Amino acid sequence: MKKQTLLEILQAVQANELSPEQALLKIKMEPVDDMGFARVDRHRELRQGAAEVIYGEGKTPEHIVAIAKSLLSSGESPVLITRMSKEAADYAGKELELNYDPVSRVGIVGEMPEKDGKGTILVATGGTTDIPVAEEAALTAEALGNQVTRLYDVGVSGIHRLLSHAEEIMSARCIVAVAGMEGALPSVIGGLADCPVIAVPTSVGYGAAFGGVAALLSMLNSCASGLSVVNIDNGFGAGYLASMINHI
Amino acid sequence: MKKQTLLEILQAVQANELSPEQALLKIKMEPVDDMGFARVDRHRELRQGAAEVIYGEGKTPEHIVAIAKSLLSSGESPVLITRMSKEAADYAGKELELNYDPVSRVGIVGEMPEKDGKGTILVATGGTTDIPVAEEAALTAEALGNQVTRLYDVGVSGIHRLLSHAEEIMSARCIVAVAGMEGALPSVIGGLADCPVIAVPTSVGYGAAFGGVAALLSMLNSCASGLSVVNIDNGFGAGYLASMINHI
Amino acid sequence: MKKQTLLEILQAVQANELSPEQALLKIKMEPVDDMGFARVDRHRELRQGAAEVIYGEGKTPEHIVAIAKSLLSSGESPVLITRMSKEAADYAGKELELNYDPVSRVGIVGEMPEKDGKGTILVATGGTTDIPVAEEAALTAEALGNQVTRLYDVGVSGIHRLLSHAEEIMSARCIVAVAGMEGALPSVIGGLADCPVIAVPTSVGYGAAFGGVAALLSMLNSCASGLSVVNIDNGFGAGYLASMINHI
Amino acid sequence: MKKQTLLEILQAVQANELSPEQALLKIKMEPVDDMGFARVDRHRELRQGAAEVIYGEGKTPEHIVAIAKSLLSSGESPVLITRMSKEAADYAGKELELNYDPVSRVGIVGEMPEKDGKGTILVATGGTTDIPVAEEAALTAEALGNQVTRLYDVGVSGIHRLLSHAEEIMSARCIVAVAGMEGALPSVIGGLADCPVIAVPTSVGYGAAFGGVAALLSMLNSCASGLSVVNIDNGFGAGYLASMINHI
Amino acid sequence: MKKQTLLEILQAVQANELSPEQALLKIKMEPVDDMGFARVDRHRELRQGAAEVIYGEGKTPEHIVAIAKSLLSSGESPVLITRMSKEAADYAGKELELNYDPVSRVGIVGEMPEKDGKGTILVATGGTTDIPVAEEAALTAEALGNQVTRLYDVGVSGIHRLLSHAEEIMSARCIVAVAGMEGALPSVIGGLADCPVIAVPTSVGYGAAFGGVAALLSMLNSCASGLSVVNIDNGFGAGYLASMINHI
């Protein structure tokens, strides 16, 4: 249920087009749509300012489509599907108007919204192998109405590559910095930027990278101010938070 | 060096009161003040929009005072000193106008600035033992010009205590949620709030709390959107980031 | 060997229908049935008040069927088989009257017992991906004679979903709370409930979830009283203990 | 607020001795007593069936006494104080009728209640060094109205010591098994007993004991059914849960 | 090179059938047979009292056969091959007189030696899933000339199963105790036995078993005296050491 929908109900009450009892019923009916395998929570946008997102991992293609349809029927659009397998995308593509990005495994159903964020979100990566996670962040931010600038493969062991983009870094309203291995990119960017930096460790690397733990620890211990961290490979969380900051 | 100071230099150039060469010299002279034991980086406010903060841990009282004086002499005010021991505070109190809070071990030299943040920052804790870290965050935010609401001891195992403050949660512009042990407070707050939530794990607890690791992992794995995490006990980092978001 | 069977033997002795020597022989013969690959311990119900359960993981379909038959021939019923692969279920289904649930991978041979537990066991999950583990708990409890209420997908980042079921929570005699990722559900339920809460971490999640370790630590550190924890994904253990508590 | 007190209020309403509005006020006034440094939650007994317990660690002697007095003034008795330092006990002893056990660092203010539990709780330890944690559990259980049997220093590397007490094990209604180092005691007891076993790992041991982690893991992986685990050294949690089970 | 062979060379020198120079050459030629992919160290039996063992993991079937033939041509027999895949066994079976046990993945080429150990080695396991590792130990010990008694599935959560074999335990000259999950079996056996106990953790289990780490830590922290530990799943190491002790 969109905030707007709720407001219209309340205005209808004010205008005596709807009794309070009817209004209550209307609202109460909305929030949870029990589908047997998952409670689709339609009040979420109202409470958190964005449409429900479907976390595709571990869900069958059939479930994904059913949840997406339920959301679309409530007027939610676009619907973002993360961690969507190629198989699920193939199945869903027959049932829904789906745009699917195989790199980030993100699917989007419905039109992209207008860009109503207040500034630009910069998404940067240390290497090329971090791109899938970065794209999850970038597409999430775009699906939530943000202008996104991508700056990929600018890792700190070749610092001039990063510094030649100092302007983009300094003019962003929020930065998502994605890196695996030593995870130092957010620290360096954090020292250059004047805006919140969301650090995303990736599970890229081998040996003592420990599936992203090395990068995670590096980011948590950064000396740069204005920096916070999300879970390993959590591009969606970073993109969502960046959008929230960009809309404040 | 404050942005304002730099602007004045540049305007003086524009007004021909200063040659570009003199201006350059003035700016270049400023940034790094080499004191032998630490480079005081006076360009930092310019680059990051806030005064230098002194991390007191591991510094002698004499060093702290010397760095503070150097900053004050450049016009930085207030100067925030974190992790300041009682001993350092006693020593510094004789040399500087210091306000010292023994709970959070934060010292502040100089006048508190006017509250120019755009909304209110809510600082919440799960228990009473989390208060030192929360106060580090709250005092940092206040020293950076923010209105702060404190909501302490509202842990999730007595959920009604938290819910009775839903209004404060929903009207904040940014929330700092501080918790040790199971670290679940940010998740629940994140589900209620519509703004960025900065989660701060604390080293409170015993046994399998592992000095805050349990809370840290819990927060990194939160299902709530709009949530990010800083290092264990890093109240300063959370307060700083909250202020940044509140000033965007 | 059921307690009842032993009592009958003893009563037969008392009634002189059986000499003590014959009784001893009868009892001694029972306990361990050495099948070469596993000692089937038929005294276990006597000692622990429930039928032998077959842990299906790592056992061949042939072994599972052989052990089940051995138990059934001693009068144990129903026989519960956990971690049973689809393949084992297909094979066993030809030999035995098997009810198999592919979600939880639980198989049950024989009639469900009457519900002789003293109250209701509530099984709750944080998300939909926790359902396989929750069903292992629920089916185990049902197979041991308990009334079970299911409350799935009520995670703490949407706290109203949980609170709208406060009544079920408060009226349960024992609660099994299943959650992955941040694992906060048991803490919140523990604060609401007035009965023992058995927390089950699941290996659901990615990145710093570390296969359930984050949830496990969160639960061990819960501030809620009356809460204890079983191994990651150990739905069976939770259901078994809940039944024990519900039959005291 | 005790359940009884609430009932009396409600009965006064029924008897027209109190208007519903007055009753509401009376109830609402009760729950949270904001003392500045901690919200004393007086509704807790109502919700969880036991008096508030004060966790003494990290609280000053003055705070402990203030909270205890606040609770006593609401009619809560006895008040249990865990992790109470010798210093706090000395201070509190002057202000309150305190019984203090230096081994477990448990303090109890007020009369012990009558033993209204339905059976006996057995508290067992592997070694003598586990006794402080075991006594925290035992005293907690006694303060909550339970009959407690102690069985100390019966570790599994001398299995006959344990087996010579098989009767106590088999006749208990709930068992708290406390062990450090290899943590095997609960597994062996769990195989013998017919009731819930609450395993408490202790931080006793050296080297690869890792402050109780070895024992914790051992207990989480136990093959014995009916066994669950609480945090390392959490004697209070175990005693509280045992009492809850013993009062069902 | 067997000790016997060396002795014969030396005796030939004594008997003037061989010049010291020729003897030296003979001995020097023996030890290392460089096969390009591995140095076959033929002096090893001389130094360690047993034939070379081939660790099959990560070696191609062709390499295994080549090494085995090289050893056999030096008079080593039997040759033990551990961690041998089914594929390698099929290949080797065509080239050599191989006895292959698919459970433990042990292959033995050549006749079993006479049982010249001084007593009996007991190999015990906690569950049926520990049998592959136990068999690796048992077959290793048998290939090195020991009498082995097997006692499988006698885990501590059904302690009577173990105790009914107290005699075998007390009469062994060395015991190999194999267990996964909580790993308590060696502790209990260690308390009963009067001989060295070699504990072998197995990677059996799930969740917080962490691939055998829980069992490993449990064993390292055992209170039983006379107990030492080998690597997770290292049945060979345990069998080898047991044989060494049994031949002293």
Place this chain on the structure above:
Amino acid sequence: MKKQTLLEILQAVQANELSPEQALLKIKMEPVDDMGFARVDRHRELRQGAAEVIYGEGKTPEHIVAIAKSLLSSGESPVLITRMSKEAADYAGKELELNYDPVSRVGIVGEMPEKDGKGTILVATGGTTDIPVAEEAALTAEALGNQVTRLYDVGVSGIHRLLSHAEEIMSARCIVAVAGMEGALPSVIGGLADCPVIAVPTSVGYGAAFGGVAALLSMLNSCASGLSVVNIDNGFGAGYLASMINHI
């Protein structure tokens, strides 16, 4: 109770100097001497072939003396006390004939036994900082009747120091190899020796030594055969096991 004592009782029965009932009483009376704070288990020598050892850590000087006296009064001698603080030694020295070694913190009460082991036990260390643990092993072995050779400070980064003692290594009947940091000593010794090697990791070192974990892992992963590992700093356990092997 010593084996000899039991045998005498049994012979007295055979000789009709004692009735079986009296004998039973005599035996039963012996084993456990309940002292309130610890069950002194006097049957232990009977079962494990050595006198009770007192683990001094965490015991008060008074308890140590009381337990020692109880053991001495049963004829046990010598009594070995490990992890004995200087304070406990000072106290005990006034009550008992104590030999105390401050380096290993081992105390021995009573005469050293005759050396009835079958060969020599070699105790080696990598560095000088490992000596306290090595001495705990050596003194334990000596107190149990073994000839001990010490070979200290022969770490692998100066391999010639070790090799110049190859003869001692090759002629030992059992070796205790003590090392911290990289823990490589047992591997090299294991390759040279022809007898069981007991590896003892020590908590010596800094940084990534992690209190002995690095050495522990190194030893568990050793390629040398005939090697097993005890807990970090567990010199006693190693000395005890070495004695057991030396007495087989």
Place this chain on the structure above:
Amino acid sequence: MKKQTLLEILQAVQANELSPEQALLKIKMEPVDDMGFARVDRHRELRQGAAEVIYGEGKTPEHIVAIAKSLLSSGESPVLITRMSKEAADYAGKELELNYDPVSRVGIVGEMPEKDGKGTILVATGGTTDIPVAEEAALTAEALGNQVTRLYDVGVSGIHRLLSHAEEIMSARCIVAVAGMEGALPSVIGGLADCPVIAVPTSVGYGAAFGGVAALLSMLNSCASGLSVVNIDNGFGAGYLASMINHI
């Protein structure tokens, strides 16, 4: 861009064959060749003294070939491709003059350079299973112009194998010591050698080898001087550093 090329540009400027502006353009154009999926950094040799190396893991065969061609077209030769799958090699082999080593998964395009290193690099391994990582190091060093001596399967549990090569060890200018499991080889070599030793832990081993962590910790804690460590399985990094040292 090779240093030589840059020098030629600069000399052309000096010789007035090129204006400074043209030179600048030429240089600026060179460094980053944006190919959409990766920034090929052509300035790298200039800055680090070696050609760009392609890290093949996670790159498609098409990407690898495109990057290689881009590098070759700038005059870089040879191009080294690490972690190259068999599939990628097959594909690349059709497009480029590729030498591919399936053991180390290293591919080299172009002629091997002349051996201009100042001494010999020794590459040693503990076992045969470490050879793939060692070959990655050796081939990297050879591709960078070094003479390499290989010394494989000389693990410390058969120390004589290593010592018989003391001469090679003592005459090397830099040593790469590769070992898994207990990782002791670099320590022993470090004690013998007089030159820098680069230790490479491998993920070889099982159980408590933890994918190379045991070896890594062992190497970090080595007592030998002149030793440093690279990431687990990082043969390339070791070979690269060895070459750097050999060219100083």
Place this chain on the structure above:
Amino acid sequence: MKKQTLLEILQAVQANELSPEQALLKIKMEPVDDMGFARVDRHRELRQGAAEVIYGEGKTPEHIVAIAKSLLSSGESPVLITRMSKEAADYAGKELELNYDPVSRVGIVGEMPEKDGKGTILVATGGTTDIPVAEEAALTAEALGNQVTRLYDVGVSGIHRLLSHAEEIMSARCIVAVAGMEGALPSVIGGLADCPVIAVPTSVGYGAAFGGVAALLSMLNSCASGLSVVNIDNGFGAGYLASMINHI
């Protein structure tokens, strides 16, 4: 024994001033000076090209002085003492010509040698709290005859501080990069420099810094080539290795 001394002995043999037998005796007498508590290995310089270094941690002041005197009497000078406590320095200062640096806790006895290294060693730190470890490295390098440049407090979150010293970085012959917390300094330096970079993690930091583990992992995972890592806080090891590289 210095290489020079050995050469002189050999030349004396050549010149017939010494018989080979006398020479052998002279050499053999030298190497190990058994002092009871530590074998002073006087051949070490011969084998490794530097004087013995005394690791002061855990050694009594008396031992340190005794070892130092033994070394000095063999002609070793200077003698470097690391991890030397203030107490040990006070004691040693009375017996020896000691220069003691309280920051790094390094003591040096004897004259500093001439600077015979081939280039300059750069020692850099991320923050001021890393200076003690950096000074241990720098003083070690100086005591071994190297020119050292110090570049402290140039952490990556203020990248311009580092870049303003690009020249020093690019002209060094070997770099020691010391950093705690996120440990990113070596990665950035490694990208700029053209020489070997030795990374030293420090135990500086709090929370998820884990005593230097975060920095250690970050460094092991660095993408920069030519970088290797030593143990946490191991300034000595880094300085020693840097000197070795600088003298090749």
